Amino acid sequence: MELDLKKLELRNVNEKLQNLDRKTNERDFTITNPEGNHAICAGLDKEMNITIKGHVGYYCAGMNKKANITIEGNVGTGVAENMMSGKVHVKGNASQSAGATAHGGLLIIDGDASSRCGISMKGVDIIVKGSVGHMSGFMSQSGNLIVCGDAGEALGDSLYETNIYIKGNVKSLGADCVEKKMDKKHINKLKKFLKNAEIKNHKAEDFKRYGSARQLYNFKIDNNY
Amino acid sequence: MCGIVGIYLKNEKLKDSLGSLLSKMLINMGSRGPDSAGFAIYKKEEKEKFKYSICINKLSFKDFEERINKHLDAELIKNSDHVILKTSVKPEPMLTILKNHFQDVALVGYGKSIEIFKQVGDPSEVVKKFKLDDYSGSHAIGHTRMATESAITTDGSHPYSTGEDECLVHNGSLSNHNNLRRKLKKDGVNFDSENDTEVAAGYISNNLSNKKNLKETLKDSLKDLDGFYTFITGTKDGFAVLRDEIACKPAVIAETDDYVAIASEFQAMAHLPKVNNAKIFEPEPGVVYSWGN
Numbered sequence: 277m278e279l280d281l282k283k284l285e286l287r288n289v290n291e292k293l294q295n296l297d298r299k300t301n302e303r304d305f306t307i308t309n310p311e312g313n314h315a316i317c318a319g320l321d322k323e324m325n326i327t328i329k330g331h332v333g334y335y336c337a338g339m340n341k342k343a344n345i346t347i348e349g350n351v352g353t354g355v356a357e358n359m360m361s362g363k364v365h366v367k368g369n370a371s372q373s374a375g376a377t378a379h380g381g382l383l384i385i386d387g388d389a390s391s392r393c394g395i396s397m398k399g400v401d402i403i404v405k406g407s408v409g410h411m412s413g414f415m416s417q418s419g420n421l422i423v424c425g426d427a428g429e430a431l432g433d434s435l436y437e438t439n440i441y442i443k444g445n446v447k448s449l450g451a452d453c454v455e456k457k458m459d460k461k462h463i464n465k466l467k468k469f470l471k472n473a474e475i476k477n478h479k480a481e482d483f484k485r486y487g488s489a490r491q492l493y494n495f496k497i498d499n500n501y
Numbered sequence: 502m503c504g505i506v507g508i509y510l511k512n513e514k515l516k517d518s519l520g521s522l523l524s525k526m527l528i529n530m531g532s533r534g535p536d537s538a539g540f541a542i543y544k545k546e547e548k549e550k551f552k553y554s555i556c557i558n559k560l561s562f563k564d565f566e567e568r569i570n571k572h573l574d575a576e577l578i579k580n581s582d583h584v585i586l587k588t589s590v591k592p593e594p595m596l597t598i599l600k601n602h603f604q605d606v607a608l609v610g611y612g613k614s615i616e617i618f619k620q621v622g623d624p625s626e627v628v629k630k631f632k633l634d635d636y637s638g639s640h641a642i643g644h645t646r647m648a649t650e651s652a653i654t655t656d657g658s659h660p661y662s663t664g665e666d667e668c669l670v671h672n673g674s675l676s677n678h679n680n681l682r683r684k685l686k687k688d689g690v691n692f693d694s695e696n697d698t699e700v701a702a703g704y705i706s707n708n709l710s711n712k713k714n715l716k717e718t719l720k721d722s723l724k725d726l727d728g729f730y731t732f733i734t735g736t737k738d739g740f741a742v743l744r745d746e747i748a749c750k751p752a753v754i755a756e757t758d759d760y761v762a763i764a765s766e767f768q769a770m771a772h773l774p775k776v777n778n779a780k781i782f783e784p785e786p787g788v789v790y791s792w793g794n
Contacts, residue, residue: 311768311771311772312766312767312768312769312770312771313768314768330777331767331771331777331781333766333767333768334766349777350767350781352751352753352766352767353751368781369781369782369783371751371753371783372748372751390748390783391748391786409748409785409786410748410786
């Protein structure tokens with residue numbers, strides 16, 4: 277079913293998707309003319325397939341649960357923020373704070389993501405085929421952040437846990453983020469992610485792994501900075 | 502919050518629609534700034550003529566016309582509560598005349614090609630009032646304001662003039678503006694409001710008058726201005742964009758063969774011709790981008 281945002285109110289479209297009509301069993305939707313509107317497909321909680329044709333604004337697919345959402349364009353701030361499950365696939369670039377605080381699900385970004393990608397992520401898996409901006413993985417707590425390109429300044433600053441895999445250059449590491457050894461089990465895990473995201477031009481063995489040095493977990497009386 | 506927008510035409514054929522393109526951008530950004538709006542539009546310069554954009558909201562046009570005729574020979578073009586004064590009188594003597602005899606009006610911009618209009622009110626009302634849709638030109642920048650650092654007034658509205666044919670719009674807030682204002686006052690820079698952006702404008706114009714170029718000045722502002730900002734600075738030939746290094750304040754650029762546009766949010770550009778095929782990117786933090794300069 278096509279939902280044209282030039283003809284329909286955004287609020288009505290979101291309401292329709294949040295309250296699926298069970299009698300019709302319609303689960304495939306295409307949203308046209310998004311024109312940079314905010315909060316498109318926010319708060320969906322049923323299994324369904326949605327394709328958004330064009331660029332969207334802030335918080336697209338926010339709080340997503342179970343839905344499979346593809347955006348054929350760029351996304352604004354906070355795509356898939358606080359996602360619980362399901363899949364969000366951005367075919368273009370993403371603005372800052374992509375996948376912020378997300379608990380679960382899979383976020384794939386074909387282009388680049390700007391600053392603070394995966395900020396405070398709590399279990400989501402994020403795969404960026406391009407590069408990420410500064411302070412990505414800031415205060416991240418759980419999940420996997422996989423970047424096929426480069427990472428900006430202060431990667432993984434103040435992170436609790438989270439596995440970060442970067443193939444390209446890292447401009448600098450944030451506080452308490454360190455490079456860790458890539459064991460066989462990590463390579464195997466990464467291989468699965470790459471296969472799942474249909475990434476064929478990058479080898480899991482070429483990635484470096486980063487994570488928490490766990491030095492900020494407890495207050496240290498001797499710290500004098 | 503605030504919204505900032507700008508458009509620079511590469512294709513001259515679009516010049517008659519510059520005003521209407523910018524107008525829709527400003528109306529859309531009303532959601533980020535409902536308190537006041539303003540825009541600077543750049544037109545072809547006329548030989549030996551200077552244009553002074555003056556807000557006369559405390560006077561009637563007739564009063565102003567009578568008084569100005571006593572001091573100089575000028576052509577006055579009225580647009581709502583603003584007047585574009587065209588004259589051969591150069592900025593230095595003109596600024597002295599205005600300072601000594603016209604303290605009840607506000608000079609909002611001057612130069613050979615720039616015209617600035619700004620006023621309090623919802624952006625959709627402001628663009629209607631100044632008939633922005635009818636304007637043509639080569640490039641333009643604009644601002645919609647959500648007041649945070651100072652009151653909702655005309656002199657708290659953007660764009661701010663930073664010198665001949667130069668102006669600034671700002672999304673963000675500066676935290677060291679009081680210190681900086683004090684320093685700049687010592688260097689002889691005048692301020693009309695308590696607004697933080699006016700300090701940034703004063704800083705830029707002061708550096709430019711000290712023979713620094715615009716790119717150097719913007720680079721220097723990264724170390725001298727403390728706060729969050731995305732700036733667009735307009736000049737006679739184009740505009741430049743700078744985001745602070747933390748880059749909390751948004752900006753997105755769309756470039757095609759016909760134009761370069763910038764806005765706080767993509768939705769402000771969704772109406773631009775062939776924007777879906779444009780090269781769309783976010784300006785990187787701490788990097789000066791410029792077009793036409």
